[in-house]
Amino acid sequence: MLQIALKLDKLCISVTYHISDYILQKTKKVSTSFIYPRLRLRKYRVFISAAELITNCQRLKISWKNKMTKESESSVSDNGVIERGVWSRKIEYLLSVLGYIVGLGNLWRFPYICLRNGGGAFLIPFFICLVFCGIPLFFLETAVGQFTGQGTLHVWEVCPIFKGVGVGMIISMTIFCIYYNVIMAWSLYYIASSFAVPLPWTTCTNEWNSQYCTDDRSTLNLTAHVSQGINSTVVLMNSTQNWITAQEEFWQESVLGMTSGIEEIGTINWKLMLCLLAAWVVVGLCIIKGVKSLGKVVYVTATIPYILLTVILIRGLTLDGSINGILVYLSPDFSKLLELQVWLEAAIQVFYSLGPGWGPLFTMASFNKFNNNCLRDSVLLSLAGEGTSLYSGFIIFTVLGFMSTSFSVPIDKLVKSGPGLGFIVYPEALAQLPGQNVWAFIFFVMLLTVGLDSQFAYCEAVIVACTDRFKKLRKRRILFVVAFCIANFLLGLIMVTQGGIFVFQLVDWYIAAFSPAVFGFIECIVFGWIYGFDRFSKDVHLMLGRGIPVFFRICICFITPTILLGLFVYSLTSYKPPTYGSYEYPNLAAGFGTFLSVLPLMPILICAFGVVLHAPGETLKDKFETALKPTPKWKPVSKELQDSYYDSDSESNRSLIEKIKLNVMGRT
Numbered sequence: 329m330l331q332i333a334l335k336l337d338k339l340c341i342s343v344t345y346h347i348s349d350y351i352l353q354k355t356k357k358v359s360t361s362f363i364y365p366r367l368r369l370r371k372y373r374v375f376i377s378a379a380e381l382i383t384n385c386q387r388l389k390i391s392w393k394n395k396m397t398k399e400s401e402s403s404v405s406d407n408g409v410i411e412r413g414v415w416s417r418k419i420e421y422l423l424s425v426l427g428y429i430v431g432l433g434n435l436w437r438f439p440y441i442c443l444r445n446g447g448g449a450f451l452i453p454f455f456i457c458l459v460f461c462g463i464p465l466f467f468l469e470t471a472v473g474q475f476t477g478q479g480t481l482h483v484w485e486v487c488p489i490f491k492g493v494g495v496g497m498i499i500s501m502t503i504f505c506i507y508y509n510v511i512m513a514w515s516l517y518y519i520a521s522s523f524a525v526p527l528p529w530t531t532c533t534n535e536w537n538s539q540y541c542t543d544d545r546s547t548l549n550l551t552a553h554v555s556q557g558i559n560s561t562v563v564l565m566n567s568t569q570n571w572i573t574a575q576e577e578f579w580q581e582s583v584l585g586m587t588s589g590i591e592e593i594g595t596i597n598w599k600l601m602l603c604l605l606a607a608w609v610v611v612g613l614c615i616i617k618g619v620k621s622l623g624k625v626v627y628v629t630a631t632i633p634y635i636l637l638t639v640i641l642i643r644g645l646t647l648d649g650s651i652n653g654i655l656v657y658l659s660p661d662f663s664k665l666l667e668l669q670v671w672l673e674a675a676i677q678v679f680y681s682l683g684p685g686w687g688p689l690f691t692m693a694s695f696n697k698f699n700n701n702c703l704r705d706s707v708l709l710s711l712a713g714e715g716t717s718l719y720s721g722f723i724i725f726t727v728l729g730f731m732s733t734s735f736s737v738p739i740d741k742l743v744k745s746g747p748g749l750g751f752i753v754y755p756e757a758l759a760q761l762p763g764q765n766v767w768a769f770i771f772f773v774m775l776l777t778v779g780l781d782s783q784f785a786y787c788e789a790v791i792v793a794c795t796d797r798f799k800k801l802r803k804r805r806i807l808f809v810v811a812f813c814i815a816n817f818l819l820g821l822i823m824v825t826q827g828g829i830f831v832f833q834l835v836d837w838y839i840a841a842f843s844p845a846v847f848g849f850i851e852c853i854v855f856g857w858i859y860g861f862d863r864f865s866k867d868v869h870l871m872l873g874r875g876i877p878v879f880f881r882i883c884i885c886f887i888t889p890t891i892l893l894g895l896f897v898y899s900l901t902s903y904k905p906p907t908y909g910s911y912e913y914p915n916l917a918a919g920f921g922t923f924l925s926v927l928p929l930m931p932i933l934i935c936a937f938g939v940v941l942h943a944p945g946e947t948l949k950d951k952f953e954t955a956l957k958p959t960p961k962w963k964p965v966s967k968e969l970q971d972s973y974y975d976s977d978s979e980s981n982r983s984l985i986e987k988i989k990l991n992v993m994g995r996t
Contacts, residue, residue, distance in 0.1 A: 412796070412802075413620055413695060414695050414696070414697065415623055415695050415697075416619075416623055417623070418697075420619070420622075420623030420626060420627075421692060421693075422705065422709065423627065423630040423631070424622060424623065424630070424692055424781070424784070424785065425470075425689070425692055425709050425785075426630055426709055426713060427626055427629060427780075427781025427782065427784070428688055428689075428692070428782055428784075428785035429682055429683055429709060429710075429712075429713030430630075430633065430778060431681070431683075431778065431779065431782040432511065432750070432775065432778055432779050432782070434681055434717040434720055434778075435720045435749075435750065435778065436724075436749040436750050437677070437681075438677060438681065438718075438720065439657065439720065439725060439749075441673055441677050442454075442657065443656070443739075443740065445667075445669075445670040445674070446661040446663075446664030447656070447657060447661055448657075448658040449660035449661050449664055449665055450664070450670065450674065451718070453665065453671045453674035453675075454674040454677065454678065454714075456674075457675040457678045457679075458682075458710065458714055460883055460887045460888065461675060461678060461679065461883070461887070461891045461892070462678040462679065462684070462710055462714070463706060463707055464880050464884050464888050465679075465685070465851065465884070465892075466682055466684050466706045466709070466710050467706035468684075468855060469693070469851070470689055470692075470705065470706050471693070471702050471706075471867075471868055471871070472486075472690060472693075473690035473691065473693030473694040473696075474693040474702050474871060474965075475698075475867050475871060475965065476962065476963075476965060477694050477698075477965025478690075478796060478965075479687075479690060479691045479694055479789065479792040479793045480494045480497045480501075480687035480690050480789055480793045481494040481495070481793045481797055482494070482797075482961065485959045485961040485962040486854065486855070486859050486962045487854045487858050487859060487956055487957075487958065488939045488943075488957075488959055489935075489936045489940065489956055490850055490854055490932065490935075490936070491935045491936075491939060492930075492931035492933065492935030492936055493847055493850055493851075494687075495935060496843060496928035496929055497687035497847060498687070498793050499927060499928045499931070500686060500687075500844070501686060501688070501786045501789055501790050502790055502816075503839050503924070505783065505790065505816055506816050506820045506823075506835075507820065507823060507832055507835045507836060508779070508783055508786070509604065509607050509608060509611065509820060510820055510823045510824065510828075510832055511779055512604075512607035512610075512776060512779050512780065513600055513824065514600075514751060515772050515776040516603040516606055516607060516776065517583055517599065518751065518755070518768070519772045520603075522765055522769040522772060524765075525765060527755075527759055527765060529574055529575045529579070529755055530575075530759045531543055531574060532574050532577075534582070536578070536581035536582045537577055538572070538581075540572055541572055541573075541574055542571050542572070542573060542574065573752075573756065575755055575756040576752050579752050583597075583600065584828070584829050585826040586826060586827070587827040588911075589830060589913075589914075590827055590830035590831060590834065590913060591914065592826070593822070593825050593827040593831075594825050595826060596825050597824050597825065597828075600824040601824050603824075604817060604821070605817060608814075608816065609813075610780065611783055611784065611787055611813060612813040614629075614780070614784055615784055615787055615788050615809060616809050617806075618788065618791075618792070619695050619788075622784055622788060625784070626781065626784070629777045629780050629784075632773070632774070632777045633774050633778045636770050636771075636773065636774035636777075637719070637720065637723050637774060640727070640774070641722060641726060643761070643767070644723060644726030644727045644730065647726065647727070647730035647761075648733050648734075649730045649733025650726035650729045651729065652729045652732065652739075653725035653726050653727070653728050653729020653730070653732065653739060654725055654729065657721050657725040672894065677717075679844070679848070679892070680840065680844070681713065681714065682713060682714070684844075684851075685844035685847040685851070686786070686789075686844055687793075688785040688786055688788070688789040690789070691792050691793070692788075694965075698871055698964065699872070699873075701872060702871070702872070703868075703872065724749070724754070725739070727754065727758070728742050728753070730757065731753075731756070731757040731760070734760055750775055754771065755771070758771055787813075791805075791808065791812060794808070795808070823835075829908070830908055830911070830917075833906060833908045834913065834917055834921050834924075835921075835924065837921060838906070839925070841903075841925040842925055842926070842929065843925070845892050845895045845896045846892075846896060846929060848888075848892045849892040849896065850932075853889060856884050856885040856991060857885070857987065857991070858956055859958065860987065860990065861884060861885055862990040862991055862994050864876070865881070867964070870966075870969060871964075878993065881991055881993075881994075885988075885991045885992065905918050936955070940955045943955045
């Protein structure tokens with residue numbers, strides 16, 4: 329936008345300059361004592377001094393040159409490399425991060441987890457884990473990104489031996505980008521289907537329907553059997569024959585075209601492929617200019633979900649049985665608080681919904697102004713994101729309460745986790761409302777915008793990491809973004825085949841199994857103990873004018889890493905082989921999934937070995953100690969502070985008691 333404004337300024341100056349020349353030519357024969365020549369210009373009488381006009385023109389020229397020089401200096405470094413951009417306004421950063429936090433998991437996972445773990449009582453461990461684990465780690469990542477002005481890879485200059493963590497984050501985010509956009513493709517498919525009258529998932533007269541399809545479950549004296557899996561399908565069964573709802577059959581046969589398992593991939597669903605292509609086109613266009621374009625897009629994509637969610641909530645409250653749904657949602661079962669698994673699931677929900685340990689928070693904060701109050705932003709954004717989870721629960725349960733009343737089915741048999749709630753159960757409920765097409769369209773547009781914000785953050789984090797590493801790519805960012813989107817589209821084609829849902833489920837099952845918790849734990853150890861949290865507090869003091877509060881010091885050094893270590897152990901001990909409904913994956917597929925789960929962790933050891941090997945020092949001990957120290961690249965992004973910034977404070981020569989005292993209380 330600034331470049332466009334400068335071009336317009338240049339055009340105006342050129343026009344003004346030619347007008348001044350014209351005036352001078354017309355006033356050559358006029359005495360110099362006659363200061364204000366009278367001219368007629370396009371039906372208007374203009375009284376102006378030729379000398380003043382030339383002077384103003386020259387001033388505009390100088391102003392334009394100064395702007396161009398300033399813009400050039402801010403965007404191009406001394407060696408001719410284009411530098412990173414910054415957020416035009418702070419609201420753009422806030423909306424981008426809020427959009428990243430509020431993902432699809434807030435809509436279709438939190439209500440299910442809340443109901444399963446004690447209803448309203450679950451909010452107690454949820455809030456405690458948010459305060460002691462979620463917010464401190466969220467603040468740590470945003471503060472680090474803002475201080476260094478670097479992305480996921482380069483922030484680990486603080487402790488080079490752990491550079492592999494940044495590489496692992498890039499691997500995780502790239503895989504996430506590939507399969508997460510498939511959900512966007514499903515949403516686009518449903519949005520397009522919402523224009524059909526009647527809605528195609530409300531009838532059993534379509535070409536994909538079987539003889540066992542039913543479009544009115546209330547007329548059947550059947551019991552509900554719920555299969556497990558990411559789609560959380562709802563199949564109705566009686567003693568003699570299996571029945572299937574119209575909504576589930578639309579999902580399985582029309583949208584997915586499911587085969588019997590991952591062994592039978594089948595052919596590409598061309599309709600879903602076009603939706604996937606459209607999803608990548610949307611993502612590419614929105615991030616093609618980096619924060620300059622993304623900052624404008626989030627004004628729409630981050631606010632529309634709240635508007636549409638509120639509209640659906642208001643409509644839901646007018647339905648019969650909606651209050652019963654809310655009561656089920658919030659009714660506390662305090663006996664659940666005595667179960668360890670409830671606390672672990674609360675920690676998991678907080679950790680995965682806020683999004684630390686993945687990498688985008690580093691990237692988005694790196695575009696902030698150096699003195700931005702990242703501490704206040706972290707607290708407010710964390711509360712807003714998890715508040716949205718609670719808010720979405722009201723929206724889900726008002727409609728599910730109506731559905732329970734209409735079909736005489738208990739709510740706990742309807743509410744499920746994952747795409748099954750978004751693409752089977754909820755569309756069935758909306759189909760019972762007057763104006764079903766309108767409500768279906770609103771709901772799936774809301775799903776699309778919620779998912780896109782998260783996708784923007786992950787894609788931008790990967791792209792920025794690459795352009796930070798290979799700075800010449802910044803000059804060709806558009807081509808690089810196009811190539812990135814095309815590559816991810818091609819890699820995602822296997823998930824829009826007839827057996828693609830099984831590939832999707834396998835990737836979703838394993839990609840976040842261990843690595844985010846491990847990355848978060850390493851962050852706490854590096855900044856809390858290796859670099860030293862008191863040293864990092866001094867870095868924060870350069871930005872905020874004050875150090876880090878004692879509460880955050882205690883959390884990062886002790887409480888947060890303990891919780892993350894517990895999550896890692898819990899993930900290992902509670903491991904179950906992947907399933908999809910009643911389908912069990914073969915051993916080969918499960919082995920590939922295990923490889924995916926440890927793939928992001930492999931660079932940690934590989935990079936550590938390489939860093940120690942090439943570190944200066946005569947002995948292995950010297951090399952290892954050097955690899956633990958910050959490199960000269962670890963410095964504030966503010967150029968005014970870079971020359972004077974030199975941290976010679978070392979934690980290695982202090983005793984454990986001294987380190988604990990400094991990390992918790994600071995220098996007294």
